[in-house]
Amino acid sequence: MTSPDDPARDLLTLSQWLSPAFPVGGYAFSHGLDHAVSxxxxxDAASFAAWLGAVLRHGAGRSDAILVAHAQSGGDLEALNDLAAALTPCVERWTETLAQGRAFVRTTNALLGTDLPLDCAFPVAVGAQARALSxxxxxxxxxxxxxxxxxxxxxxxxxxxxxxxEAQAVLAGLANDIATLGDLAxxxxxxxxTSGVPGADLAAMLHETQEVRLFQS
Known part of the structure; x- marks a missing residue:
């Protein structure tokens, strides 16, 4: 476990947890983007920027950030997990967060020597384990x-x-929004x-019956 008074090392730990190399399987879930593209x-870049920006500001991005914050701050994990379930608009989106949460908990429990329950939504799991970080x-x-x-x-x-x-330019263009949302959370x-991205939610629902699916959500 990292030292409670070593923020530089703790930042490296958090970066490791949230990197593509960490085995949570995020690459398999498109959050409905698969359907939106189909x-x-x-x-194009402009429509992707609009779609991603809306999801971050008004959808799961904002909601999940709040769940992360409350889990890290000592909130009731069972209650937060129930809220996470209630906020998911369809089966695939719940599978997305639960599958990643289980994988995250399994690996971090092994690394940290903790015993966080496996059935934990991803943002709740991240926030809970981040209690150990300064x-x-x-x-x-x-x-x-x-x-x-x-x-x-x-x-x-x-x-x-x-x-x-151009894809990285879209991501860079959302940096201020991401930082602001983190502060607000x-x-x-x-x-x-709250959640207010019906287009993205509908895309996730329609993806469940999409004939050709490249991703699990």
Missing amino acids: VGDVS LSTSTVASFFLQAFASNLTSIATRIVPLGQT AEARLDDL
Whole structure:
């Protein structure tokens, strides 16, 4: 386990947890982007930027960041997990967060010597394990959002398709939003949990019956 008074090392630990190399299987889940691309709703850098920005500001990005913050700050993990389940609009999205949460918990339990329950939504699991790190809540929430956005950017690079530079430009263009959302999550109450991206939610629902699926969500 990292030292409680070593923020530099703890930041490296958090970066490891949220990197593509960490075995949570995020690459298998597109959060409905697979469907949005298949029907032409996302077809270039501009439409991807709009789609990703909306999900971050008004959808699962914002909600998950708040869940991360409350889990790290000592919130009731069972209650937070119930909230995470209630916020998912369809089976695939719940599978997405639960599968990644289980994989994250399994690996971090082994690394940290903890016994966090396996059936834990991904943002709740990250926040709970981040209690061991000497990092601010806004930092943890922002890193979580960056990892979420980076995974979707990688997927968009491959399936829209986008050039690597223009895809990274979209991600870079959302940096201020991600930092702001991380700060807001650190101060948010659970009553502030909302979601307002019906297009992305509908894409996730329709993906369940999509004839050709490249991703699990």
